[in-house]
Amino acid sequence: MGTLKIRLGMIGGGQGAFIGAVHRIAARMDDEYTLVCGAFSSDPDKSRATGNLLGLAADRIYDTYQQMIHTEVRLPENERVQVISIVTPNHLHFEPAKLALESGFHVILDKPATFTFEEARLLKEIIERTGKLFCLTHTYTGYPMLKEARQIVASGRLGEIRKVYVEYPQGWLSRFEEGRDNKQALWRTDPAKSGVAGAMGDIGSHAFNLAEYVSHLQVVSICADINKVVSGRQLDDDGAVLMKFSNGASGVLIATQVAAGEENNIRIRLYGKQGGLDWQQNDANTLLLKWLDKPTEILRTGASYLSSYALHNSRTPAGHPEGYLEAFANLYRNFALTIRAQLMQEKPQKEWLDYPGIEEGIRGMAFIEHVIASGQSETKWLEFNV
Numbered sequence: 001m002g003t004l005k006i007r008l009g010m011i012g013g014g015q016g017a018f019i020g021a022v023h024r025i026a027a028r029m030d031d032e033y034t035l036v037c038g039a040f041s042s043d044p045d046k047s048r049a050t051g052n053l054l055g056l057a058a059d060r061i062y063d064t065y066q067q068m069i070h071t072e073v074r075l076p077e078n079e080r081v082q083v084i085s086i087v088t089p090n091h092l093h094f095e096p097a098k099l100a101l102e103s104g105f106h107v108i109l110d111k112p113a114t115f116t117f118e119e120a121r122l123l124k125e126i127i128e129r130t131g132k133l134f135c136l137t138h139t140y141t142g143y144p145m146l147k148e149a150r151q152i153v154a155s156g157r158l159g160e161i162r163k164v165y166v167e168y169p170q171g172w173l174s175r176f177e178e179g180r181d182n183k184q185a186l187w188r189t190d191p192a193k194s195g196v197a198g199a200m201g202d203i204g205s206h207a208f209n210l211a212e213y214v215s216h217l218q219v220v221s222i223c224a225d226i227n228k229v230v231s232g233r234q235l236d237d238d239g240a241v242l243m244k245f246s247n248g249a250s251g252v253l254i255a256t257q258v259a260a261g262e263e264n265n266i267r268i269r270l271y272g273k274q275g276g277l278d279w280q281q282n283d284a285n286t287l288l289l290k291w292l293d294k295p296t297e298i299l300r301t302g303a304s305y306l307s308s309y310a311l312h313n314s315r316t317p318a319g320h321p322e323g324y325l326e327a328f329a330n331l332y333r334n335f336a337l338t339i340r341a342q343l344m345q346e347k348p349q350k351e352w353l354d355y356p357g358i359e360e361g362i363r364g365m366a367f368i369e370h371v372i373a374s375g376q377s378e379t380k381w382l383e384f385n386v
Contacts, residue, residue: 006336008033009072009081009105011065011096012088014041014050018184019110020087022328023137024054027085029329032336036060037081039068065096073103083108083339089193090201094119097134101126106133106339108332112205112368113361115195120365124358133342135335138209138356138364140266142327144301145287147354148310149214149270149277152289159273164243164251166211168203168266173237173257176230189235197368198235200226203266204255208367209360210268211253214277217245219367219384226375229258241371264324285321312351331355362386 008027013020020040027033037060040050044063051061062068072080084100085108086093094114100107101123113136114120127134140146152158177185187193188202195201212218227238237258243251256262267280278288285301299306302318313330316322334355341348366386374382 005034006032006339007036007080007082009036009068009084010038010040011068011084011086011100012040012092013038013085014043014046015053016183017087022325023085023087023108023110023332025325026328026332029325030333030336032333033083037062037068037072039063039065066099069096069099069103069105072105081105083335086110089187090195091115091193094123097123098126101130101132101134104130104132106135106335108135108137108335109361110137111209111356111361112195112201112364113358114365117362117365117369120358120362124362127358133335133339134358135331136356136358136361136364137328137331138206138213138360139324139328139331140206140210140281141213141354141356142313142330143279143281143284144306144310144313144322144330145279145284145299146210146214146268147313148287148299148306149268149279150216151307151309152277153214153216153270153272158270158275158277161215161217161245161247161249161270161272163249163271163276164211164215164217164245165269166207166251166267167254168207168256168264169254169259169262170199170203170257170264171260171262173199173230173233174260176232179232189233189237191234194235195368196235196372198228198233199237199255199257200224200239200371201235201368203257204239204241204253204371205364205368206266207253207255207268209356209364210266211243211251212363213356213360214268215245215249215270217247217249218363219243219251220246221381221383222367222370222374223380223382224371224374226372236372236375239371239375241374281324284323284327309351309354 039062223242238256241253275291289297
């Protein structure tokens with residue numbers, strides 16, 4: 001495929017930002033990218049300080065994302081950035097992505113895709129018009145054993161899917177952290193920056209994406225109970241959702257940030273006519289297959305019996321743990337391999353194309369807005385319209 005690295009730029013992710021550093025680690029892990037430029041903060045001094053720490057050339061550290069994109073597009077083709085990674089709060093997703101795509105750059109965007117559902121639909125139109133590639137970082141779909149789970153469902157071994165349980169419990173917002181000068185809490189609980197949802201947008205959208213990814217089904221109606229548990233909080237910090245899927249299956253989604261003592265153990269259990277599966281992040285190398293009439297099977301990352309999708313997204317020999325950073329890196333690597341195939345006018349392998357895109361982004365934003373609408377409605381059950 002060639003050895004030249006993809007030239008990467010970043011918007012957001014300055015000093016003190018959590019997810020920006022994770023994106024940079026993910027981009028470096030497989031040596032597919034080199035970071036060449038960035039506009040890391042709305043504060044030009046912070047942006048320059050971050051760029052200096054990352055060893056960027058002074059003239060490739062920008063005060064604003066507009067300055068970065070307008071300057072980079074004028075550089076020689078073999079020097080300018082090729083992919084722009086956007087790791088800003090939700091309200092600053094659409095405009096940078098729009099400008100980057102329309103300026104000829106591929107985009108990696110942190111989830112959720114946009115601030116509103118309508119913005120997500122507009123973003124799809126822009127992607128289709130420009131012909132540029134787009135990746136949305138729904139991290140958990142990068143885990144090898146979740147890719148294996150998806151392939152098992154597709155194979156029909158479990159039979160028709162009847163039930164989906166997905167949960168994402170956190171406890172970090174059990175107190176009024178936004179009143180304690182916690183930067184992450186401040187923007188994630190602010191409707192002007194996060195959007196209409198708190199926990200349901202932040203982690204509920206991950207759970208929703210996982211349910212549809214593994215099951216190969218789409219949600220067609222929902223009934224939501226949405227709560228603001230901590231006094232003074234503006235957005236939801238807890239909720240549960242009943243779901244109906246396109247084949248008639250039912251599901252339950254739980255997302256909470258007030259489960260004191262919990263960390264990030266996202267989990268999915270899925271049951272078909274013949275058997276079920278069970279995966280959780282606390283034991284990410286293990287996938288349990290449960291059968292109606294025989295003992296449970298334990299599948300493990302790195303084993304030769306796994307599908308090509310799981311093996312392609314594993315790096316270490318069996319028994320060596322691979323976790324969140326590796327899952328994140330799988331999205332970056334598959335995106336880079338797809339871009340390089342396009343540059344060389346070659347057909348990308350099917351395993352490379354297994355990363356989230358704008359369709360997942362649109363459905364994620366639809367989930368967020370439908371969940372909040374259902375939570376506020378006396379009718380409760382709402383059709384899931386996209």
